[in-house]
Amino acid sequence: MVKPAQVTAVKGFHDLLPDESARWRLLEAEAFEILSSYAFEEIRLPIAEKTELFARSIGDATDIVEKEMYTFTDRGGTSITLRPEATASVVRAALEHGLIAPDRERRLFYYGPMFRRERPQKGRFRQFYQIGAEVLGRDDPVVDAEIIVLLRDLLGRVGARGVTIELNSLGDGECRPAYRERLRSFAAVRRERLCDNCQRRLERNPLRILDCKEVRCVEAMAGAPLVLDHLCVPCRDHLATVRRLLDAAGVSATINPHIVRGLDYYCRTAFEITAAGLGSQNAVGGGGRYDELVAALGGPPVAGIGFAIGVERLAMVADALTARSPRPAVVVAPLADDAWATGLTVATALRAAGHRVELAAGRRSLRALMRQADRAGARHVLIIGADELAAGRGTVRDMERKADHPLSVDLGATGGEMAAQITRL
Numbered sequence: 001m002v003k004p005a006q007v008t009a010v011k012g013f014h015d016l017l018p019d020e021s022a023r024w025r026l027l028e029a030e031a032f033e034i035l036s037s038y039a040f041e042e043i044r045l046p047i048a049e050k051t052e053l054f055a056r057s058i059g060d061a062t063d064i065v066e067k068e069m070y071t072f073t074d075r076g077g078t079s080i081t082l083r084p085e086a087t088a089s090v091v092r093a094a095l096e097h098g099l100i101a102p103d104r105e106r107r108l109f110y111y112g113p114m115f116r117r118e119r120p121q122k123g124r125f126r127q128f129y130q131i132g133a134e135v136l137g138r139d140d141p142v143v144d145a146e147i148i149v150l151l152r153d154l155l156g157r158v159g160a161r162g163v164t165i166e167l168n169s170l171g172d173g174e175c176r177p178a179y180r181e182r183l184r185s186f187a188a189v190r191r192e193r194l195c196d197n198c199q200r201r202l203e204r205n206p207l208r209i210l211d212c213k214e215v216r217c218v219e220a221m222a223g224a225p226l227v228l229d230h231l232c233v234p235c236r237d238h239l240a241t242v243r244r245l246l247d248a249a250g251v252s253a254t255i256n257p258h259i260v261r262g263l264d265y266y267c268r269t270a271f272e273i274t275a276a277g278l279g280s281q282n283a284v285g286g287g288g289r290y291d292e293l294v295a296a297l298g299g300p301p302v303a304g305i306g307f308a309i310g311v312e313r314l315a316m317v318a319d320a321l322t323a324r325s326p327r328p329a330v331v332v333a334p335l336a337d338d339a340w341a342t343g344l345t346v347a348t349a350l351r352a353a354g355h356r357v358e359l360a361a362g363r364r365s366l367r368a369l370m371r372q373a374d375r376a377g378a379r380h381v382l383i384i385g386a387d388e389l390a391a392g393r394g395t396v397r398d399m400e401r402k403a404d405h406p407l408s409v410d411l412g413a414t415g416g417e418m419a420a421q422i423t424r425l
């Protein structure tokens with residue numbers, strides 16, 4: 001018979017094996033604890049949204065919307081997209097459930113998978129996890145500084161090294177249109193030297209040209225006007241205050257006028273955090289202010305700011321966190337069919353008493369069961385063979401010392417008593 005072929009995971013979608021999952025639990029715990037200490041509340045969002053939500057928020061002319069979204073039409077004819085990010089979803093949900101109003105602050109965080117059909121490489125996946133947070137209803141620069149301090153704290157807590165925080169201002173509805181025209185004119189003169197993508201971006205979204213990694217585009221755009229030099233006074237003041245507050249908080253952030261971000265909803269503050277050990281995909285997290293997004297999605301004029309951290313990347317730089325998936329304390333090994341019921345009762349009683357137990361039943365030899373217990377990494381095996389069953393007392397084998405212990409365990413005892421007898425051996 002022909003052996004059926006194995007099915008493998010979708011390219012760019014990855015599995016997290018048990019030991020890595022254990023590390024992620026530690027990371028999640030650190031992140032949730034910090035977020036909670038900053039008074040963020042968790043929101044759980046669907047992983048799919050109407051496509052229109054992303055087109056209108058992230059922007060039609062971004063790489064994400066143009067070529068990276070997983071979009072399909074469902075059987076009812078609705079165009080649906082697996083979320084490439086969650087800021088748009090937070091705003092959608094906040095509006096839908098009346099969580100925001102112009103004079104009310106709301107702090108929400110989320111955690112979950114995002115989907116972008118990018119070229120997979122180290123630190124870049126097509127399904128990846130983000131921990132993100134959004135503050136809605138605050139337009140003052142204190143909150144910009146506060147969330148950057150939060151990120152600095154989180155990266156410090158998990159042991160990331162070589163952390164850099166880069167900051168820029170993207171201007172606002174007042175100053176950016178004029179800047180965009182200036183940039184467009186600059187790029188238009190150099191059109192022939194730009195890559196095909198950037199030639200297209202020229203009309204629709206010239207700011208994105210500054211983010212292109214193609215050498216020809218970088219060279220062609222050398223000396224391009226920078227938004228930082230064309231900010232209106234309120235935007236300039238805002239940035240200056242953010243910097244002053246970060247200084248006062250002991251955070252060293254450098255200005256990088258080339259940070260334009262890959263999403264169109266930003267205005268004013270934009271930032272990216274990098275850390276050592278990530279190679280070319282070195283942003284662990286990024287974010288910024290989006291004071292016009294809520295209104296653009298049909299809501300009242302409510303300001304917003306937030307960030308997202310890539311959890312795979314955070315795990316790569318979190319040098320302080322080590323963990324293994326926990327091993328069972330006891331393997332219960334009934335050796336014959338008529339010992340199964342007792343094995344199940346004993347395992348259940350031990351579990352109810354709070355112990356981690358593997359029930360290694362099955363028609364297998366004692367040797368095979370011992371091998372299984374060894375692989376599972378258990379310290380003790382409770383053997384229930386015919387003799388043990390008759391006597392009502394199981395035999396305990398200490399796997400570390402590789403010896404059957406002369407003492408045996410009363411199979412009729414409570415889980416707590418049994419566990420005490422086992423671990424006392």
Ligand code: HAM
Binds near residue numbers: 130307
């Ligand atoms: P973003 O910069 O697109 O921002 O993504 C944030 C982080 O997600 C990145 O810094 C990176 O760590 C991770 N990430 C992005 N794409 C991938 C990928 N293909 N593979 C692995 N990790 C990836 C946002 O998503 C905004 N929603 C952040 C935000 C929240 N801005 C305001 N509020």
